Amino acid sequence: MKYIASPIAVAIFLSFVGCVLGLSFYYARKARSAAGYFAAGGTIHWFVNGVAFAGDYLSAASFLGICGMIATMGYDGFLYSIGYLAGWIVALFVVAEPMKRLGKYTFADALDFKFNSKGIQLMAAISTLAVSVFYLIPQMVGAGSLVTPLLGFPQWAGVIMVGAIVIAIVATAGMTSTTYVQFLKGGLLIVFSSVLVIAVLARGLSTTPGSKTFFPKQLDAATIMTTGADGYSCVTQLDDQKSGKRFVKLAKDGIEGWWLLNGPSLEEVQSQTETRSGTLYNGAPKEADLFKSVGYVTRLRDENGNEITQTGRLGPLRYLAALSRAEVVRYPKSAQVKLMDGDARVTLFCPVVTRGADLLVPGQKFKTKTPVEKMNFISLMLALFLGTAALPHILIRYYTVHSQRDARKSTIVAIGGIGFFYVLTLFMGLGAMTLGVIDMTDDNMSAPLLAGSFSLVLFAIISAIAFATVLGTVSGLIVAASGAVAHDLMDKFMSVTMTDIQKVKTGKIAAVVVGILAIGLGILFQGMNVTFLVGWAFSVAASANLPAIIMLLFWKKTTATGIAWSIGVGMMSALLIILTSPDMYVQYTLNPATALHSLNQPGIVSIPLSFITLVVVSLLTLKRKAEEKS
Amino acid sequence: MLHEPAAKQEKDPASAWKARLGIRLFWLYCAIYAGFVALAVFAAETLKTPVLAGVNLAIIFGVALILFALILGIIYNHVCTRKEDEMNHEDTHP
Numbered sequence: 001m002k003y004i005a006s007p008i009a010v011a012i013f014l015s016f017v018g019c020v021l022g023l024s025f026y027y028a029r030k031a032r033s034a035a036g037y038f039a040a041g042g043t044i045h046w047f048v049n050g051v052a053f054a055g056d057y058l059s060a061a062s063f064l065g066i067c068g069m070i071a072t073m074g075y076d077g078f079l080y081s082i083g084y085l086a087g088w089i090v091a092l093f094v095v096a097e098p099m100k101r102l103g104k105y106t107f108a109d110a111l112d113f114k115f116n117s118k119g120i121q122l123m124a125a126i127s128t129l130a131v132s133v134f135y136l137i138p139q140m141v142g143a144g145s146l147v148t149p150l151l152g153f154p155q156w157a158g159v160i161m162v163g164a165i166v167i168a169i170v171a172t173a174g175m176t177s178t179t180y181v182q183f184l185k186g187g188l189l190i191v192f193s194s195v196l197v198i199a200v201l202a203r204g205l206s207t208t209p210g211s212k213t214f215f216p217k218q219l220d221a222a223t224i225m226t227t228g229a230d231g232y233s234c235v236t237q238l239d240d241q242k243s244g245k246r247f248v249k250l251a252k253d254g255i256e257g258w259w260l261l262n263g264p265s266l267e268e269v270q271s272q273t274e275t276r277s278g279t280l281y282n283g284a285p286k287e288a289d290l291f292k293s294v295g296y297v298t299r300l301r302d303e304n305g306n307e308i309t310q311t312g313r314l315g316p317l318r319y320l321a322a323l324s325r326a327e328v329v330r331y332p333k334s335a336q337v338k339l340m341d342g343d344a345r346v347t348l349f350c351p352v353v354t355r356g357a358d359l360l361v362p363g364q365k366f367k368t369k370t371p372v373e374k375m376n377f378i379s380l381m382l383a384l385f386l387g388t389a390a391l392p393h394i395l396i397r398y399y400t401v402h403s404q405r406d407a408r409k410s411t412i413v414a415i416g417g418i419g420f421f422y423v424l425t426l427f428m429g430l431g432a433m434t435l436g437v438i439d440m441t442d443d444n445m446s447a448p449l450l451a452g453s454f455s456l457v458l459f460a461i462i463s464a465i466a467f468a469t470v471l472g473t474v475s476g477l478i479v480a481a482s483g484a485v486a487h488d489l490m491d492k493f494m495s496v497t498m499t500d501i502q503k504v505k506t507g508k509i510a511a512v513v514v515g516i517l518a519i520g521l522g523i524l525f526q527g528m529n530v531t532f533l534v535g536w537a538f539s540v541a542a543s544a545n546l547p548a549i550i551m552l553l554f555w556k557k558t559t560a561t562g563i564a565w566s567i568g569v570g571m572m573s574a575l576l577i578i579l580t581s582p583d584m585y586v587q588y589t590l591n592p593a594t595a596l597h598s599l600n601q602p603g604i605v606s607i608p609l610s611f612i613t614l615v616v617v618s619l620l621t622l623k624r625k626a627e628e629k630s
Numbered sequence: 631m632l633h634e635p636a637a638k639q640e641k642d643p644a645s646a647w648k649a650r651l652g653i654r655l656f657w658l659y660c661a662i663y664a665g666f667v668a669l670a671v672f673a674a675e676t677l678k679t680p681v682l683a684g685v686n687l688a689i690i691f692g693v694a695l696i697l698f699a700l701i702l703g704i705i706y707n708h709v710c711t712r713k714e715d716e717m718n719h720e721d722t723h724p
Contacts, residue, residue: 075688075689075692078689078692081696082666082695082696085695085699086663086695088699088703089655089659089699089703092652092703092706093652093653093656093659094653097645097648097649097652098645101645317682317684317685318684320685321684324685325684357678357686360686360688361674361677361678362674362677362688363674368670368671368674374671374672377667378667378671381667385663405710405711405714408707409707412700412703412704412707415699415700416700419696419697419699419700422696423693426693
C-alpha cells in the first residue's frame with residue numbers, strides 16, 4: 001500500500017506538534033528549580049494528573065500496538081488491555097499512597113527512605129534507566145511507523161524527528177510540560193477514539209469492505225502452469241520447507257507476482273521482495289500502489305443463520321455477536337513465508353480464514369496447549385498485572401500532586417479513562433480487522449489507517465494524537481531516566497556537590513543522552529509489534545522494582561542489602577531470559593528452535609526469583625546485623 | 631534541596647488503616663483476575679460460551695474486569711476519604 005502525505009494531514013500534524021512545543025516553552029519558567037523540573041513542584045491538580053496518567057500510560061503500545069494486535073490476532077491483543085488495566089489495581093491499592101508519603105522525586109527515594117543505602121541508590125537508578133530504555137524502544141518504533149504515512153519520510157527519519165522534539169521538550173521544561181502535554185493528549189485520545197468506534201459501529205460489518213482491499217484471485221493451476229492463459233507465464237516454483245507449501249511466481253505484463261498452489265487452483269498472495277536495487281511490493285515499486293491493505297469478512301450470517309452481505313449499523317454487543325457468527329480473512333505474521341529467490345529475499349503474505357467465534361477468545365497468538373505455552377501465558381499476565389505499579393515514569397507522577405489523597409484520586413481518574421479507552425481498543429482493532437485497512441508490513445498502523453478509511457481529517461487527527469502519544473510518553477520516560485542519573489546517581493549515590501541549578505542542568509544533559517540512545521534503539525527494532533515489546537518492559541519492571549516496593553512496605557525484616565540484591569537479580573534474570581528467548585532469536589535471524597530455552601515471557605521465573613532473593617538476602621544480612629550489634 | 635519532598639506532606643493518621651483496606655481489596659481483585667487467567671489456560675473452551683446477547687464469556691469477563699477495577703477504585707476512594715476526615719477530626723479535636 002502506498003502512503004501519500006496530504007497537506008491537511010501535515011497541517012493538522014504540525015499544529016499539534018507546535019502546540020506541544022508551545023506548551024513546553026511556556027512552562028519552561030517553572031522548571032528552574034529541581035522540584036519544578038523533576039516533580040512539577042507538586043502543584044498539579046489531581047484531575048489533570050489523572051488524565052496525564054492516562055496520557056502517559058496510553059502510549060504507542062496501547063494505542064498503536066494493541067489495536068494492531070487485535071486487528072491481526074483478535075482477542076489475544078485484548079488480553080494486553082485487560083492486563084494493563086488490572087495493573088492499576090496494584091498501583092492504587094498498594095503503591096500510590098506510600099509512594100507519595102515516602103518519596104520525594106524518584107522511586108529510589110521511596111525505597112531508600114529509611115536506609116540511606118548506597119546499594120539501593122545505585123541499583124534503583126540502574127533499574128530505572130534499564131526499564132525506561134526498554135520502554136522507550138517501542139515508543140520510538142511506533143513513532144517511526146507513524147511518520148511514514150503522514151509525511152512520507154522513511155522510518156528512521158520519524159524516529160530521529162521524535163527524538164529531537166522530545167529532547168527539546170524535556171530539556172526545556174521537565175515534568176510540568178510533560179504533564180500538560182499528557183493531559184492534552186490523553187483527553188484528545190479518548191475523545192477521538194470514541195469518535196472512531198462510533199464510526200466503526202455505524203458502518204457495521206460487510207463482505208465487501210473497500211475498493212483498496214486485497215481480494216486474492218484464483219486461477220486454474222493446470223491451465224496456467226502447462227499452457228499459460230490470460231497473459232500469465234510461469235517463472236519459477238519454490239517450496240517452503242517449514243509449511244510444506246509450494247509457491248509459484250507468475251509474470252504478466254512485465255510484473256512478477258506470487259501464487260500459492262492450493263490443490264487444483266493457484267491462489268494469489270501478496271509479496272515483498274528485497275533486492276540489491278530496492279524493495280518491490282507485488283512485483284513493483286511502492287509508488288505503483290499494487291500492494292493492498294487486507295482484512296475482510298468472507299461470510300456473514302444474521303441471528304437466524306441466514307447468509308447476508310452486510311449488517312448495517314450495530315450496537316456494541318450486536319457488533320460482537322455478529323462477528324462471532326462471521327468468518328474472517330486475516331494475514332497474521334505466523335502465516336508469513338520467507339523464501340530466497342536467487343539473491344532476493346521474498347516475504348509472502350498468506351491469508352488465513354478464521355471463524356469469528358475463534359477470534360473472540362484467546363488462542364490465536366498465545367497458545368495454551370503445552371506446559372511451556374501455559375507458562376508463557378501465565379507469565380505475561382503476571383507481568384502485566386505487576387508491571388504497571390513498577391514503571392518509573394508512572395511512579396514519578398505521584399510526586400507531581402500535593403497530597404496522598406490527590407495521588408489516590410488521580411489514580412482513580414486514570415483507571416476510568418484508561419479502562420474506557422481499553423474497551424474502545426477492542427472495537428478499533430476488530431474494525432481494522434474487518435474493514436480491509438491493515439498494512440501487513442506494519443500492524444502498528446492499524447488504528448490510524450482505520451481512521452483513514454473514514455476520512456482524511458480523522459486520519460490526520462488520529463495520527464497526530466498518536467504522534468503526540470509517543471512524544472508525551474517518551475518525555476515522561478526521559479524525565480524519569482534523567483532523574484535517575486541526576487538525583488539518584490550523582491546527587492545521592494556519588495554525593496556530588498551541586499547547586500540546585502547545576503542539578504537541573506545535569507538532568508537535562510542526561511535527558512539529551514538518553515534521548516539519543518532511544519533514537520538508535522528505535523531504528524534497530526523497527527517492524528516489531530510495539531505492544532509485544534512493551535510486554536517485555538513490563539516484565540523487567542515487575543521483576544526489578546515491584547518485589548522491592550512490596551516487601552519494603554509489608555515485611556519488617558527487609559534490609560537494604562536485600563532490596564539492592566532483589567532489584568539486581570530481578571532485572572538481570574528478566575533481561576537474560578528475554579535476550580535468550582525464541583522470539584529474540586527470530587530478531588537475531590537465528591532459528592528460534594535452537595534458543596537456550598522456550599520461555600518468551602520471563603515474569604514467571606524472574607518475579608519469584610526477585611522475591612526469593614530479597615527474603616534470603618534480608619534474612620542473612622539481618623542476622624549479620626544482629627550479630628554485629630551484640 | 632533534593633533531600634526535601636517536592637510537596638510538603640501533611641500528617642496522615644489514617645494511613646495504616648488505608649493500607650490494610652488496600653491490601654484486602656487488592657487480594658479480592660487478584661483472585662478474580664487469577665480466575666480469569668486460569669480459565670484461559672485450563673478451560674479455554676468455557677470462554678466461548680455465549681453469556682449476554684450472543685457475546686461470549688471471554689469478552690464479558692474481560693470488560694467486567696476493567697469495570698470492576700473502576701468500581702472498586704471509587705468505593706476505596708469514598709471509604710478512605712471518609713476515614714481520613716474522621717481521623718483527622720479526632721486528631722485535631724481529641
